[in-house]
Amino acid sequence: MATLLSIVTRRAPARLRSVASAVSSQIRHISTTPLDLTCGRVPLVHIRSQEANISPSDAPTMIDEQKELQSLARAFADKEFAPKMQEWDENQHFPIDVLRKGAELGFGGLYTREDVGGSGLGRLETSVIFEALATGDVSTTAYISIHNMCAWMIDVFGSEEQRQKYLPKLTSMENFASYCLTEPGAGSDAAGLSTTAVKKGSHYVLNGSKAFISGGGSSDIYVIMARTGGIGPKGISCFIVEKGFKGLSFGKKENKLGWNSQPTRAVIMEDCEVPAENLVGAEGQGFSIAMKGLNGGRINIGSCSLGAAQASIEAAIEHVKVRKQFNQALANFQNTQFKLADMATSLLSSRLMVRQAARMLDQNHPDVASYCAMAKLHSTDECFKICDDSMQLHGGYGYLKDYKVNVYFRDSRVHRILEGTNEVMRMVASRALLSE
């Protein structure tokens, strides 16, 4: 029997490879400095040659700060998410402990105000953080983003009493939150929702059901849109409903293609009694609150897609350098090189759009809805394609669950469907184009 023998006895370089705080894998950054298109705020960078690419007109202090936020989120993702991603996906495990660990660092209320435990960041910083977190686990990051959206809605539209009562426990993720708009009969036509809320004395009585609710059954707080008035968007109001309220129940846990680290259930209200003080904002304001939340939600979901694409490209680069066919590494073939270049270009264009829309959200720009819609449409379609391309570069291995790319592929597929389908994104964008 032949014996494989390496006669090389040289010791590994003495350089320290693993330390207590170490993140195991080498991070290869694809990103680059966005050109500043319209909105004058600092570009976000995370490439190795970043020092050379920053435009001198930008405030260096902000760049440093954002880079630090990004590097924290990426270190957290590498250490706390990435090693567990496949296990959580396989076992449909909702990682409550890790979520709370992240909340200790401020991920539970990224753009919630600081007096209730939030981090008080802008949407651009938030986008950068979600992208970095999603490289470690898209599904878990997407849940964090939904939780953040709910906390933001209560922070901005809720009363002071509601803020003080609910937000400290949400920003610490002692409690988890779910956003409830979609119904079995009202998906893209969200304004046609049929859940009713009838005021009876000091309570509202809610009847109806909500479908595909992320965190449903596990969350403690539900931000629910229900009809208090006539048909159409103006008849909708927003309520905070606690898990223990009488008449609130949940459907079976759905089996999904991806997004498996967060439970999805229907939320059912049968004569559900909600105290009148849990109305968020005024009666009839609900749809406007829901849509404002969704503008940011679309940026968040787009950011999660960016993370999936970033990680998929990193995985592809790793693979094509190691995998040999026809006696050479796949990276030597021009097809591989051109494919990688296309993937990186597509990721960059997506990132620019998402970050520009995030800046516009920070500036409360009047055209924000259509820009958020276009950013979500472009980034979620393109980044899904990048995950698919990465799988193609992996060949048969990419189809195995032993490799990570299939998780990014499956998790990011749903981004083209939720937070408004990409068809609805086209409706929002074209409405802005055709309006007079």
Next chain:
Amino acid sequence: MSSNLRILVACKRVVDYAVKIRVNAAGSAVETANVKHSMNPFDEIGTEQAIQIKEALAKNKGNADVVVVSCGPAKAQETLRTALAMGADRAIHVESDEELQPLAVAKLLKAVVEKEKPDIVILGKQAIDDDSNQTGQMLAGLLNWPQATFASKVELAEKAMTVTREIDGGVETIKTPLPAILTTDLRLNVPRYASLPNIMKAKKKPLAKLTVAELGVDVKPRLETLKVAEPPKRQGGKLVESVDDLVDKLKNEAKVL
């Protein structure tokens, strides 16, 4: 336990541990341009230790003033901000674009110690770029202070500390009066993540700037680097025909038998 302490922590900006390092074109040093840098991991452990001491003192209504110091180019301030975000109170940057060898850094730190009068100076046992493992010991010598190096456990008492050291073949426990030098080993603690709000707040913490001239230190290099080269490339394995062949190669080629 002393209720009020000042702790000085030295932090060095180094090429990130995850970066695959390369020798520069001139063969004179490791390439540092356009390479990700971060805080020396052993200094991160040192910063964490200082903050843990501060937190422990705070429980008994005491306090520790944690001062982080870095010697090097302007970029060293990024490293100091990281330490401030972790929880240090203030920072001192000794700016220099010159090459600073361990003796020069030890002299600069001595000058800072004379200004700040700390009870403990914490340094990483070594920096992962040049692996010198000298600065802490040299600083102890220059100050004529006791030193507790390669610490894996630290317990503070009244004007003294008990330190468990990692030595060849085991651990050694020593007790030293304060002030003293402490250098950190890998297993001392696991550094925390800086939280997002603390990263934002770190910007507002004081960062004092000093120059080499102000400290009156001669930082001229005493050693000259002649050449830096990459280790030889790992060669592929060989298939051997028989056990005899294997034993022969182990004896005569690998020379391990």
